[in-house]
Amino acid sequence: MFSIYLFIFLSVVALFSALKVLLSKKPIHSVLYMTLTFFTLAGHYILLNAQFLAVVHVIVYAGAIMVLFLFTMMLLNLNLEGEFSKSTLMKIVAVIAGGLLFLVLIASLKSFDVATVGTPELTQIGLVKNLGTILYKDYLLPFELSSILFLSAMVGAVMLGKKD
Amino acid sequence: MENTIAQIQTIPLQYYIIFCSALFSIGVAGVLSKRNAIVIFMSVELMLNSANLLLTAFSAYRNDPAGQIFVFFIMVVAAAEVAIGLGLLVVVYRSTKTIDIDVLNRLKW
Amino acid sequence: MQILPLLLLVLPLIGFLLLGTYQMSIPKSLAGVLASLTVFGNLIISAILFFALASGTSIIKVEIFDWIRFAEMSIPCELVVDRLTALMLLIINGVGLLIHIYSIGYMKTDKGATRFFAYLNLFVFFMHILVLSANYLMLFIGWEGVGLSSYLLIGFWYGNHANNDAAKKAFIINRIGDLGLIMAMILLYTHFQTLNISEIASKASMLESGNPLVLAITICLFIGATGKSAQLPLFTWLPDAMAGPTPVSALIHAATMVTAGIYLIARSSVLFVLSPITLNIILIVGTTTAILAGLIAIFQTDIKKILAYSTVSQLGFMFMAVGMSAFDGAMFHLFTHAFFKALLFLAAGSVIHALSDEQDIRNMGGLKSKIPVTFALFVIGTIAISGIPPFAGFFSKELILGAAFHHSLTMGLLATGVSLLTTLYMFRLLFVVFFKPASVAVQANHHIHESPASMTIPMSVLAILSVIAGFINIPTLFSETQLFQDYLQPVFTQSSQLTEHHLLVKNATEEWLVLILPLVIIFGLVLLSYRRFVNEKPLNTNTGVFKIMADKFYIDELYDLLIVRPISFVSTFFREVVDQKIINEFINGIGNTTLVVSKYLRLIQTGNAGFYLLIMVFSIIALLFFNIIL
Numbered sequence: 001m002f003s004i005y006l007f008i009f010l011s012v013v014a015l016f017s018a019l020k021v022l023l024s025k026k027p028i029h030s031v032l033y034m035t036l037t038f039f040t041l042a043g044h045y046i047l048l049n050a051q052f053l054a055v056v057h058v059i060v061y062a063g064a065i066m067v068l069f070l071f072t073m074m075l076l077n078l079n080l081e082g083e084f085s086k087s088t089l090m091k092i093v094a095v096i097a098g099g100l101l102f103l104v105l106i107a108s109l110k111s112f113d114v115a116t117v118g119t120p121e122l123t124q125i126g127l128v129k130n131l132g133t134i135l136y137k138d139y140l141l142p143f144e145l146s147s148i149l150f151l152s153a154m155v156g157a158v159m160l161g162k163k164d
Numbered sequence: 165m166e167n168t169i170a171q172i173q174t175i176p177l178q179y180y181i182i183f184c185s186a187l188f189s190i191g192v193a194g195v196l197s198k199r200n201a202i203v204i205f206m207s208v209e210l211m212l213n214s215a216n217l218l219l220t221a222f223s224a225y226r227n228d229p230a231g232q233i234f235v236f237f238i239m240v241v242a243a244a245e246v247a248i249g250l251g252l253l254v255v256v257y258r259s260t261k262t263i264d265i266d267v268l269n270r271l272k273w
Numbered sequence: 274m275q276i277l278p279l280l281l282l283v284l285p286l287i288g289f290l291l292l293g294t295y296q297m298s299i300p301k302s303l304a305g306v307l308a309s310l311t312v313f314g315n316l317i318i319s320a321i322l323f324f325a326l327a328s329g330t331s332i333i334k335v336e337i338f339d340w341i342r343f344a345e346m347s348i349p350c351e352l353v354v355d356r357l358t359a360l361m362l363l364i365i366n367g368v369g370l371l372i373h374i375y376s377i378g379y380m381k382t383d384k385g386a387t388r389f390f391a392y393l394n395l396f397v398f399f400m401h402i403l404v405l406s407a408n409y410l411m412l413f414i415g416w417e418g419v420g421l422s423s424y425l426l427i428g429f430w431y432g433n434h435a436n437n438d439a440a441k442k443a444f445i446i447n448r449i450g451d452l453g454l455i456m457a458m459i460l461l462y463t464h465f466q467t468l469n470i471s472e473i474a475s476k477a478s479m480l481e482s483g484n485p486l487v488l489a490i491t492i493c494l495f496i497g498a499t500g501k502s503a504q505l506p507l508f509t510w511l512p513d514a515m516a517g518p519t520p521v522s523a524l525i526h527a528a529t530m531v532t533a534g535i536y537l538i539a540r541s542s543v544l545f546v547l548s549p550i551t552l553n554i555i556l557i558v559g560t561t562t563a564i565l566a567g568l569i570a571i572f573q574t575d576i577k578k579i580l581a582y583s584t585v586s587q588l589g590f591m592f593m594a595v596g597m598s599a600f601d602g603a604m605f606h607l608f609t610h611a612f613f614k615a616l617l618f619l620a621a622g623s624v625i626h627a628l629s630d631e632q633d634i635r636n637m638g639g640l641k642s643k644i645p646v647t648f649a650l651f652v653i654g655t656i657a658i659s660g661i662p663p664f665a666g667f668f669s670k671e672l673i674l675g676a677a678f679h680h681s682l683t684m685g686l687l688a689t690g691v692s693l694l695t696t697l698y699m700f701r702l703l704f705v706v707f708f709k710p711a712s713v714a715v716q717a718n719h720h721i722h723e724s725p726a727s728m729t730i731p732m733s734v735l736a737i738l739s740v741i742a743g744f745i746n747i748p749t750l751f752s753e754t755q756l757f758q759d760y761l762q763p764v765f766t767q768s769s770q771l772t773e774h775h776l777l778v779k780n781a782t783e784e785w786l787v788l789i790l791p792l793v794i795i796f797g798l799v800l801l802s803y804r805r806f807v808n809e810k811p812l813n814t815n816t817g818v819f820k821i822m823a824d825k826f827y828i829d830e831l832y833d834l835l836i837v838r839p840i841s842f843v844s845t846f847f848r849e850v851v852d853q854k855i856i857n858e859f860i861n862g863i864g865n866t867t868l869v870v871s872k873y874l875r876l877i878q879t880g881n882a883g884f885y886l887l888i889m890v891f892s893i894i895a896l897l898f899f900n901i902i903l
C-alpha cells in the first residue's frame with residue numbers, strides 16, 4: 001500500500017508543477033517548475049523499477065535540457081513578463097481544448113480492458129544490467145547510429161549559432 | 165528492494181494512463197495558450213515525457229524491455245531536438261528581435 | 274544458293290541505310306552510282322536464281338529466324354523463291370536498275386538526290402520482301418513498306434503542298450485496301466491455322482468450289498489488290514501520284530508496285546479459282562476500270578496523267594485476265610507492260626526534262642525533230658502498248674484476248690475494245706506531242722535539248738526489251754513451245770487442276786480471228802487519230818459526253834461528296850462544338866471553380882502557428898471522439 005501513496009504523492013506534485021509551468025508569469029519560473037516535474041517523473045521511473053531510465057532521465061532532462069533552456073533564456077535576456085500573452089478568449093479555448101482532450105482520452109480508456117495486460121511477475125528488465133545487455137546485443141546498430149544523430153545535431157547547432 | 169518491486173503491480177495500470185493523459189493535456193493546453201516560444205517548447209517536452217512514462221509503465225507491466233529501449237531512444241532524439249530547436253530560436257530572435265510566435269506569421273499564402 | 278535470297282534483301286537495305294544516314298555527306302553523283310550498284314547486284318542474283326529454277330531446282334526456301342511463336346501460332350520469317358517470284362525479281366531488278374541509272378541523269382540538278390536514291394533503295398528492299406515472303410504476314414510487311422516508299426516518293430518535292438496532298442491521298446486510299454488484306458489474313462488464320470502461302474494452297478485445294486469461306490477470303494484479298502493496283506473503287510490515287518518525280522512514276526506507279534495486286538492474286542490463285550463468284554467480280558471490276566480509265570485517258574491534257582490512266586486501264590486489263598483464270602496471261606502482260614510502260618514514262622520524263630518541267634501537252638507539239646532520240650523511243654513504246662506486232666504488247670494482249678474470246682464472245686469484244694482504247698489514247702498522245710505543229714510555247718523555247726546519255730541509254734535498253742520481250746511466248750498458232758507459259762506452268766499447276774473446264778483448247782479460226790480483227794481496227798484507228806489530232810484543233814471538251822470523260826466521270830467529285838465531305842463535316846462538328854463548346858468549357862469550368870473557391874479558401878491560411886495548432890488539436894479530439902463512438 002506504501003507504493004500507492006507514493007504514486008499519488010508523486011502524481012499530485014507532478015501535475016501541480018506542470019500547471020505552474022503554464023501559470024507562471026516569468027519564463028524563468030516555468031523552467032524551474034519544469035525541473036521539478038522532471039524530478040517527480042524520475043521518481044515514477046524508480047517506482048516502476050526502471051532504474052536505468054530514471055538515471056538517464058535526470059541526467060538528460062534535468063541536467064542537460066533544462067540547463068540548455070536556462071542558458072538560452074539568460075543569454076538572450078528573454079526573461080520578460082507580460083510583454084506578450086494571448087487574449088483571454090484564446091486562453092479559455094486552450095483550456096477547453098486541453099480538458100476535452102483529457103476527457104476523450106479517459107473516455108477511450110473505458111472502451112478497452114487494460115487489466116488483462118498486466119502481469120503479476122516481478123520485473124527486473126529496468127535494471128541497468130539487463131537493459132544494457134539488450135541494448136548492446138539487440139539494439140547495437142541503432143545505439144551506434146544515435147551517436148551520428150548527436151554529431152549532426154551538434155554540427156547543426158554550431159552552424160545555427162555562429163554569426164552569419 | 166524486492167518488496168518494492170513486488171508492490172509495483174499493486175498500482176493499477178489505469179492510474180498511469182490517467183496520470184499521463186492529464187500531463188499530456190496540460191502540455192497541449194500550454195502549447196495553445198502561450199505565445200512565448202520557449203514555454204511552448206517546454207510544453208512540448210512535457211507531452212513527450214508523459215508519453216515516455218506511459219511507455220515505461222506498459223513495458224514494466226508486460227515485462228517487455230522493448231518499451232524501455234524505445235524510451236531511451238526517444239530521450240536521445242529529444243536531446244538532439246532541443247539542441248537544434250533552441251539553436252533555431254536563437255536565430256529567429258536574432259533576425260526578428262522577438263520570440264513571439266504570433267509575430268511569425270509569414271507562413272501565409 | 275540458300276544465301277542468295279537473303280542477299281537480295283540485304284543489298285538494298287545497306288544502300289538505304291548508307292544513303293539515308295550519310296545523306297548530307299555523300300555526294301549526289303556517288304549516291305546514284307551506289308544505289309544503282311546495289312540493284313545491279315540484285316539483278317545478277319535474280320538472274321542466277323531465275324536460271325537455277327529453270328534448270329531443275331523446284332523451289333528455294335530460306336528460314337531466317339523464328340518470328341512469332343506463342344500458343345498454337347507459329348510464323349517464321351521465311352523466304353521462298355519459286356518461278357513466279359523469280360520472274361517478279363527479274364522485273365523489279367531489271368526495270369529497277371534501268372530506272373536507277375536513268376534517275377542519275379534525271380535528278381542531277383535536284384538538291385535532294387541522295388534522299389531520292391535512299392527512298393528508291395528502300396522501295397526495292399520492301400518490294401523484295403513482298404515477292405520473297407513465304408507467308409501472308411511478311412508479304413503484308415512488304416505491302417505496307419512499298420506503300421510507305423510510294424508515299425515518301427510521291428511527296429518527294431514536299432515544298433509544294435499539292436504534292437503532299439497527293440502523297441496523303443495515295444497513302445490513305447491504300448489503307449482502305451490494306452484493311453481488306455488484314456481481314457483476309459485474319460480469316461485465313463482462323464480457318465487454316467497458318468499463314469504460309471503454300472500450306473494454305475494445299476489445304477484449300479481440299480475444299481469444294483464455291484465455299485463461302487473462300488468467297489469471303491478472296492473478296493478481302495481482292496479489296497487489298499484493288500487498293501494497291503488502283504482498281505475501280507480505289508483508283509483515284511494513282512493519277513494524283515504523278516506528282517512524284519517521273520522515274521518514280523515509271524518504277525513504282527507503272528512497273529512494279531501497282532502490279533503487286535496482280536501478284537497477290539496470282540500467288541493465291543488456288544483460292545481464287547475455288548471461288549467463281551469472286552472471279553466474276555474481278556472480271557467486272559477489271560473490265561469497268563479498263564474501259565473507264567481508257568475513256569478518261571483520251572481527254573486528259575497532262576502527259577503523265579494520260580500515262581497514269583493508261584496504267585490503270587492496263588491493270589484493269591490484267592485483272593480481266595485474272596478474272597478469266599488466265600493467270601499466266603496476266604503475268605505475261607504484267608511482264609511486258611513493265612517494259613513498255615516504264616519506257617513510256619521515262620520518255621515522257623525526257624520530254625518534260627527537255628521542255629523544262631512542262632507537262633501540258635497543249636503546250637507541246639512538233640518535238641519530232643527537236644528531240645529525235647526520245648521521239649523514236651516514244652514511238653516504240655506506243656506501238657508496243659498498242660499491241661501491234663511484232664512488239665511485246667501484241668503477244669501479251671493476244672494471250673489475254675484469246676482467253677477472253679474463249680470465255681465468251683462478249684468478253685472478247687470488250688477486251689478488244691479496251692485494247693483499241695489503248696491505241697486511241699496512246700496515238701493521240703504521240704501525235705499531239707510530236708507531230709502537231711509546234712505550239713507557241715515550244716516555238717518560244719530555245720532551250721529544248723536532247724536528254725543526256727545516262728537517260729537515253731536505259732530507255733534504249735527498255736525499248737529493245739519492249740520489242741523483243743514478246744517473243745518468249747509466241748502464240749500457239751505459230752509455235753509449238755511457249756517459253757513463258759511453260760516456265761510459269763508449275764506455279765499454277767494446282768489452280769489449273771481445279772479448273773479443268775477452263776483449259777484453253779484453241780482452234781485455228783478463233784486464233785486468226787483474235788489476231789486479225791483487232792489489228793485491222795487498230796490500223797484504222799491510227800489513221801483516224803492521225804487525221805484528227807495532227808491537223809485539227811483540240812477536242813471540244815466543253816459539252817456532252819466528252820466533258821464527262823474529260824472530267825474523269827466525276828469520280829473524284831463523287832468521293833468528295835460521299836466520303837470526304839461527311840467526314841469533314843463530322844470532324845468540324847466535333848472540333849467546333851463538342852471540343853470547343855462542351856469539353857473545353859467543362860475543363861475550363863473545373864479550373865474556374867477551383868480558382869473561385871480557393872480565392873476564399875486561402876484566407877483560412879492565416880500564417881499564425883498557434884491557430885494551426887488549435888485546429889490540429891481539435892481535429893485530434895474529433896478523431897478520438899469518433900473512435901470512441903464508432
